[in-house]
Amino acid sequence: MKNKGFSPMQPYLFVKNCKNNEVLRNSFFDLGEEIFSLNLRTWHENNCWKDDYIPYSFAKNGVIIANASANLMKFCLNDGIKHYIQIGTVMTHPDYRNRGLATMLIEKILADYKGADGFYLFANENAVNFYPKLGFYKTKEYLYRQNNVACGGLAAEKYDDLRHKERLLHILQHRKTFCKLQMQDNIGLTTFHINSMKPYIYYVSPLNAFFIAETKGSTLTLYDVFSDNRMRESDLLPYFPANVDTIEYGYAPNDISQSTLKNDGDDVLFTKGNFDEFIKEKLCFPLLTHA
Structure with a gap:
């Protein structure tokens, strides 16, 4: 009924x-x-x-x-x-x-x-x-993927609460748009995910940017990028492992057009x-x- x-x-x-x-x-x-x-x-x-x-x-x-x-x-x-x-x-x-x-x-x-x-x-x-x-x-x-990329293998800092937490929280409040559909202002939901993904968070000092990524074989899944600077996804390539040749994005990036149905x-x-x-x-x- x-x-x-x-x-x-x-x-x-x-x-x-x-x-x-x-x-x-x-x-x-x-x-x-x-x-x-x-x-x-x-x-x-x-x-x-x-x-x-x-x-x-x-x-x-x-x-x-x-x-x-x-x-x-x-x-x-x-x-x-x-x-x-x-x-x-x-x-x-x-x-x-x-x-x-x-x-x-x-x-x-x-x-x-x-x-x-x-x-x-x-x-x-x-x-x-x-x-x-x-x-x-x-x-x-749709899933966005970039194939045949060349990564530099430069070291990015592993996230550490004591060294990075305050900087990350500041950037979350002033982040620039990096994707075609980007969430605004919802710090609570973002921190919920961040708290469960700390082993996959990295900081790139020259860019003042954090990224969350997980690597399996030669494929890197880039979950998100946080920065208060204007930048492109390609700016991060030097800081991904050198063996990576494929990037799958956890969002729809501004600079990548190749997509397939998820x-x-x-x-x-x-x-x-x-x-x-x-x-x-x-x-x-x-x-x-x-x-």
């Missing part, structure tokens, strides 16, 4: 943003760890939970049993600004599934932010049949609203903006 919305007869309490309720906040952290192995507690303790991350939850007896979060996303696209809502952390405790709780929470987010340019989310293969029922469409993303994998993009420009430009949401 189609869900008509929240009924006061149901023994669930709707909670918008549990951040300032210690009991519910810790229960939210526990559910995130149980369902997705997310370490949101440390993220919060490091003061990274900002006002642009808003959980919509149902609680029962002081315990969060279902959640869908609204991430207020601001992107620079073709010299314009897009205000999107990324829906993430969609989870329901196993004992309360198949009751329409996630549907009700997402519908509430859609209603509260109906003035946004659009909504999007990433779904795993187990949920791809769920989101079209809420008006979302499966949307293709395999869906575990992150299938669904969109709702105006994404015509995104589709026309053959873009992808940067990997380090996924919530």
Whole structure:
């Protein structure tokens, strides 16, 4: 039977943003760890939970049993600004599934932010049949790759909190645009990813730039670049390992035009609203903006 919305007869309490309720906040952290192995507690303790991350939850007896979060996303696209809502952390405790709780929470987010340019989310293969029922469409993303590159093998500094943290935080607040679709102002989401990827962060002093990259064989995946200077991706080539001949980008770089359709994998993009420009430009949401 189609869900008509929240009924006061149901023994669930709707909670918008549990951040300032210690009991519910810790229960939210526990559910995130149980369902997705997310370490949101440390993220919060490091003061990274900002006002642009808003959980919509149902609680029962002081315990969060279902959640869908609204991430207020601001992107620079073709010299314009897009205000999107990324829906993430969609989870329901196993004992309360198949009751329409996630549907009700997402519908509430859609209603509260109906003035946004659009909504999007990433779904795993187990949920791809769920989101079209809420008006979302499966949307293709593109992978950008550069082949036959010549890298110099110059040493870049491995990231160290004591030496680099303050500089990185400063650059995050003043970074220049490096890609065709770049997130603006969402320090909380950026630091969430940075905290989990510290072994892959490097600093290049002559460029005053940080980059996050992982090398497998002769292929380097460049997840993101942070600098307060105007620069090109090619400026970093001397600082990549000399054996690298292929670069795969975790974003759509300004200076690279060669792209192919991405395999869906575990992150299938669904969109709702105006994404015509995104589709026309053959873009992808940067990997380090996924919530």
